[in-house]
Amino acid sequence: MLAFTIWVIVLIVSIKLFSSVSGSLSFTKPNLNSLIFYYSLFVSSYIGSLLIALDIDHYYMINKLDHDVYRYIGFGAVSFVMIMLPLTMFLVSKLAGFDAKKEFNEYLKKPIEKTFSQKNEFYLLFLGLSMICMLAVAYTLLKTNQVPIFSLLKGNLSELGLQRIEAARNFGGNVLIRNIFAIALTPLLSLIAYVYAVKTGRLKWIFLFFALFVSALVISVYDLSKSPIIFYIIMFIFVRLYVGKLVLKWQKIVGYTISGAAVIVVMYVFIQGVKDLGSFLNYSSGPIGRIILAQISPTFLHLDLFGHSIPFLNGRSLPSIIIERFDMEQVRSARLVMANAFPNRIEDGTGGVLNTLFIAEAYANFGYLGIILGTIYVGVLVQLIYIIFIRLPKNPVFLCLFIYFSINIPRTLVGGFTDFLFNPIWIFITCLFAGILLFIRLRLDLFAYLQKRKTAGNES
Template sequence: MLFLIVWIIVLIASIYFFQKASGSLSLLKPNLNSIIFYYSFFISSYIGTLLIATGVDDYYMINRMTHEKYRWIGFYAVTFVMLVFPLILFTVSRLTGFNGEKEFNAYLKKEISLPFKEKNEFFLIFSGLSVLSLTAIAYTMLKTPQIPILEVLLGRGELSPGELRNLAQRGFGGNVLIRNIFAIALTPLLSLVAYVYSVKTNQRRWKVLFLALFAGSILINSYDLAKSPIFFYLIMFLLVRLYVGKMVFTPRKIMIWGVTGTVALVGMYIVIQGVTDVNSFVSYNTGPIGRLILAQIAPTFLHLNLFSESLPMLNGQGLPSIFINLFDIEQVRSARLVMMTVFPEKVADGTAGVLNTLFIAEAFANFGYIGIVLGTVYVAVLVQLLYITFIRLPKNPIFLCLFIYFTVNIPRTLVGGFTDFLFNPIWTLIVGLFVGILLFIRLRIDVTSIWLRKQRS
C-alpha cells in the first residue's frame, strides 16, 4: 500500500511540473516534454516500476535478480527521477523566464519562414546530401549479409527473425559511421525538411525529392525488422504535419492511429517473433504490453542488483569513447555487460545484444547513486535548455525539423542510456551539418552582396 500511495503522489506532482515546463501535456499538441512524460517515464518506466516493487510483475528479467531488496531500491530510484526530472525542467523555465504554455502555443501558430527559397545553391546542396544518404542506404543493403525484411517476406533462410536482426546489426560488413549517420540518421531528417519545402513552395522538384527520401526512410527504418524505428519515424512525420499546419490532431485521429499501431505491432510480433498465443497479447507481462511497461524498465533493477552485488563498478569506463580513449581506456557499455551476465545463452546463440533501459541505470553503473542524482539533474537541464532554444529559434524548415528530430529521439535515448547525453556524435554531426549549410549560404549571399555594392560604386 505504501508503494501505491507514494506512486500516486509522485505521479500527480510529476504531471504538474511537466505541464508547467512544457506548456502542454495534451495528446493533441505533443511536444518534447510531453513525449518524455508519456513514453519515456510513465509508460516505459513508472507503471512497470510499481508492478516490480509490489512483486506482482512475474517478469522473466526480474526473476533473474539475486536480491529482492532491489525491488524497493529500484522503485525509489525511478520515483526520484519521476519527481526531480520535471522539477528541474520547471526550475530552468523559471530561471530563463520561459512561459511554457504561452511560448509553445505561439510556436505552433507561427508561420514558417523559407530561407533561400529562390536560391538554387541551397537546393543543389540539399539534393547532394539526399543523393549521399540514399547511396548510403544502398551501401547498407549491399554490406548486410542477409537483409532481414527481405528474408522474412520471401520466406527463405534457416535463421529466425531474431537471429537475422542480430546478424544485420553485428554482422554488418561496411563502415558503421556511413550506415548510422548518412543512412539511418540523416535520411529521415532530410525527408522531413524536403516535405516542409514541398508543402510551402509547391514545387515539383521538392515533391520528387521528398518522395524519394520518404521511401528511403521507410526502408532503412524497417530493413532489420526492428519494431520501433518505423513507428518513431511515422510519429516524426505526423509531428511535422502538425507543426506546419497541414494537420490538426483530434481524439478520433489519435484513436485511429492507436488502433492501427496496435494492429501493426501485433502483426509484427506474429510475423517476426512467431508469437501466436492469444494470452501473450493480453497479458500485462508478456507480448506487446509486457514489452511496453516492463521490458524497458526491468534492466534498471538488474543494473542496481548486479553492479551492487557481483559486477565491479565501471568508474567511467562507460563514458563516450572520444573521452576515455585519451587515457587508453576501452569503452564498456553497461547494457551489453548486463545482457552478457544475465542472458549469456542468448548472447552466445546470437539472438540478443544489449539491455537498454532508463538512463539512470548506466549512470549508476559508472558512478553509483551519486550518478543517479547528478545524471538526472544534468540531463533535465540539457533537455529543457534544448526545448527552450528550439522554441525561440526562427521557425524555418531546418530548425523545425531538427526540433522534431530531437523531440522524438531524446525520449528514445532516455530509455537507452546516459552517456549519449554527454557526447552523441550523430547528434553533433547532424546539427553541425545543417547549421553549417545555413551559415555557408548566408555567408555566400553576404559576400556576393558586398561585391556587387563595390562594383556599383
C-alpha cells in the same frame, strides 16, 4: 499499499511539473517534453516499476534479481527521476525566463519562414546530400549479409530473430556510413524536403521528398526492428502538425493508436512467431510486457548487479573520446547485464544489450551519486535544447531538427546515459545543417553587399 500511494502522489506532482515545463501535456499538442513524460517515463518506466515493487510483475527478467530489496530501491530510483528531472527543467525555465505555455503555443501558430527562396544554393546542396544518403541506404542493404525484411518477404521466417541481431552487430560495411547517413540523416532529410514541398509546391521538392520518403521507409524496416518505423511515422505526424497541415483530434489519435497497435501485433506474429492470443493480452508478456516492463526491468538488474556481482565501472562506459585519455577500454553496462543475466543468448548470438532508463548506466558507473547528478545533468540539457529550438526561427531546417530531437531524446532516455555526454550523430547533424545555413547566408549577404557596391558605383 504504501508503494501505490507513493506512486500516485509522485505521478500527480510529476504531471504538474511536466505540464509547467512543456507548455502542454495534451495529446493534441505533442512536444519534446510531453513525449518524455508519456513515453520515456510514465509508460516505459513508471507503470512497470510499480508492478515490480508490488511483486506482481511476473516478468522473466525480474526473476533474475538476486536481492529482492532492489524491487523497492529501483522503484524509489524511478520515483526520484519522475520528480527531479522535471524539477530541474522547471528551474532552468525560471532562470531563462521561459514561459513554456505561451512560447510553445506561439511557436505552433508561427508560420514557416521562407529560407533562401531567391537562390538555388540550398537546393543544390540538399540534393547532393540527399543523393549521398540514398546511396548510403543502398550501401547498407548491400553490405548486410542477410537482410531480414527480404527474408520475411520471401517467407523465410525460421531465423528472423538471429538475422536481426546479425544485421545490427555483424554489419559488413562502414558503420558510420550506415548509422549517420542512412539511419539518422535520411529520415531527417525527408522531413525537410516535405516542408519545402508543402510550402513551395515545386515539383523538384515534391519528387525529392518522395524519393527520400521511400528511402526512409526502407531503412526504418530493413532489419525488422519495431521502433524505427513507429518513430518515423510519429516524426511525420509532428511535422505535419507543426506546419499546419494536420489538426490532431481524438478520433485521429485513436485511429493512429489502433493502426500502430496493429503494426506491432503483425510484427510480433511474423517476426517472433507469437500466435497465442493469451500472450498478447497478458500484461507481463507479448507487446504489453514489452512496452511496460521490458524497458524498465534492466534498471532493476543494474541496481542489483553493480556493486555486488559486478564492480562499479567508474567511468568505463563513458564515450571513448573521453576515456581513451585515461587508457581505459569502453564497456557498456547494458552489455554486461545481458551477459550476466542471459549468458546463453550471448553464446548463441541472439543477445545484444539490455538498454533501459538512463539512470541505470549512470548508477553502473558512479553508484547513487551517478543517479542524482545524472538526472540533474539530463534535465538541464534537455530543457536548454527545448528552449533554444522554440526560440530559433521557424524555418524548415530548424523545425525538422527540433522534431528530430523531440523524437530521439525520449528514445535515448530509455537507451542509456553516455549518449547525453557525447553523441557524435547529434553533433554531426547539428553542425552539418548549421554549417550549410551559415555558408549560404554568408554567400547571400556577400552577394547583396557586392550588388549594393556595384549599384553605388554606377550611380557615382
